[in-house]
Amino acid sequence: MKIKNIAVAGTLESNDIYVQVEPNENGINLELESIVYSQFGEEIERTVREVLHDFDVKNITIRLKDRGAVECAIRARVETALKRAKGVDE
Amino acid sequence: MRRSMLFMPGNNAGMLLNADALGADSIILDLEDAVSPEEKDSARILVRNALKYLNYNNCEVIIRINSIDTKYWKKDLDEIIPLKPNLIMPPKVSCAHDVQVIADYILSIENEHKIENETAIIPLIETSLGVENAFEIAKSNKRVKAIFLGGEDLTADLRCKRTKKGDEIMYSRGRMVIAARAANIDVYDTPFTDVEDEEGLKLDCEFAKGLGFTGKAVISPRHVMCVNEVFSPSKRDIEYAYEVMEIIKVAKEQGKGAISLHGKMIDAPIVERARQTIEMAEAMGGVI
Numbered sequence: 001m002k003i004k005n006i007a008v009a010g011t012l013e014s015n016d017i018y019v020q021v022e023p024n025e026n027g028i029n030l031e032l033e034s035i036v037y038s039q040f041g042e043e044i045e046r047t048v049r050e051v052l053h054d055f056d057v058k059n060i061t062i063r064l065k066d067r068g069a070v071e072c073a074i075r076a077r078v079e080t081a082l083k084r085a086k087g088v089d090e
Numbered sequence: 091m092r093r094s095m096l097f098m099p100g101n102n103a104g105m106l107l108n109a110d111a112l113g114a115d116s117i118i119l120d121l122e123d124a125v126s127p128e129e130k131d132s133a134r135i136l137v138r139n140a141l142k143y144l145n146y147n148n149c150e151v152i153i154r155i156n157s158i159d160t161k162y163w164k165k166d167l168d169e170i171i172p173l174k175p176n177l178i179m180p181p182k183v184s185c186a187h188d189v190q191v192i193a194d195y196i197l198s199i200e201n202e203h204k205i206e207n208e209t210a211i212i213p214l215i216e217t218s219l220g221v222e223n224a225f226e227i228a229k230s231n232k233r234v235k236a237i238f239l240g241g242e243d244l245t246a247d248l249r250c251k252r253t254k255k256g257d258e259i260m261y262s263r264g265r266m267v268i269a270a271r272a273a274n275i276d277v278y279d280t281p282f283t284d285v286e287d288e289e290g291l292k293l294d295c296e297f298a299k300g301l302g303f304t305g306k307a308v309i310s311p312r313h314v315m316c317v318n319e320v321f322s323p324s325k326r327d328i329e330y331a332y333e334v335m336e337i338i339k340v341a342k343e344q345g346k347g348a349i350s351l352h353g354k355m356i357d358a359p360i361v362e363r364a365r366q367t368i369e370m371a372e373a374m375g376g377v378i
Contacts, residue, residue, distance in 0.1 A: 009132055015104030072143035073103035076136040083131065 007084035010077035034066035099124035186230035216240030224269035241280030
């Protein structure tokens with residue numbers, strides 16, 4: 001999947017994660033802020049990279065602000081942002 | 091056993107996380123009114139992931155999709171049906187054909203994914219035409235396990251004011267109960283929308299139960315306990331039901347055609363109510 005547009009998904013509410021993606025031609029640039037970074041930072045990043053892999057995304061800048069989201073919410077919000085960035089309308 | 095059905099907004103990650111821990115017999119993950127048009131895509135992806143990764147072992151899961159006059163409903167089903175939810179709740183169902191269209195589409199997805207599980211349907215009836223066609227809707231397809239009255243949209247369609255007392259939906263409530271019982275399925279009452287008024291909630295629940303409703307939808311976790319209590323048989327009801335079944339057994343052994351209990355004749359409807367009470371008590375695990 002090629003990232004064509006800037007797109008966002010999620011919220012800054014508790015138990016959610018806010019995701020912003022934008023085009024990038026130089027691989028995967030992942031920036032993560034999390035209220036539980038010290039405990040779960042690596043796990044969150046691994047989950048995000050799995051979703052990027054599932055959607056065959058090789059070039060992207062992805063910024064995440066995590067408010068304690070569980071895995072299913074992280075996966076959902078990243079997937080939503082990717083689909084929105086692909087330019088597919090509702 | 092389904093007494094309470096708790097609405098949860100489909101795009102709220104935090105509320106979905108603990109949805110099955112709030113005591114409701116069913117949770118309704120809402121993709122319709124609780125989700126803005128801009129977030130429909132986000133909500134259905136979140137609900138799909140919630141179904142996949144959160145077990146929801148403690149309750150039944152119902153998904154309220156968008157109505158068939160929108161561009162969203164097929165996408166909702168495409169995402170959700172492969173995860174085998176217990177029930178789909180289509181809103182604004184007005185005739186049997188609406189149900190058939192939805193059931194056919196569900197079947198096509200199940201076939202595509204080689205799913206043998208049959209997701210059931212609980213049509214949300216909230217238009218005057220829907221109320222008029224309630225029996226046809228209830229009988230329209232074997233997937234229909236219950237019907238549910240939506241009072242808010244209905245009163246808008248009736249062009250009247252929605253009141254706490256509910257006189258404006260009295261006819262519709264009665265009609266829904268008759269339709270469902272005639273079709274031998276369950277029937278659920280509209281939510282009581284004043285979250286703060288616990289006494290009003292109790293009266294509304296008791297009224298609905300008195301009409302014959304199986305249970306009631308709720309919009310707040312605070313209402314779950316009251317609905318569960320009102321729509322459960324009381325300890326006295328259960329004890330009486332066992333007494334009825336025991337005296338009927340004795341009557342049969344003695345070859346008696348008629349028998350009384352506490353001075354009252356025990357006839358077939360009383361035995362049937364006793365059987366239903368015991369069935370529900372057993373479903374509750376004997377908890378009163």
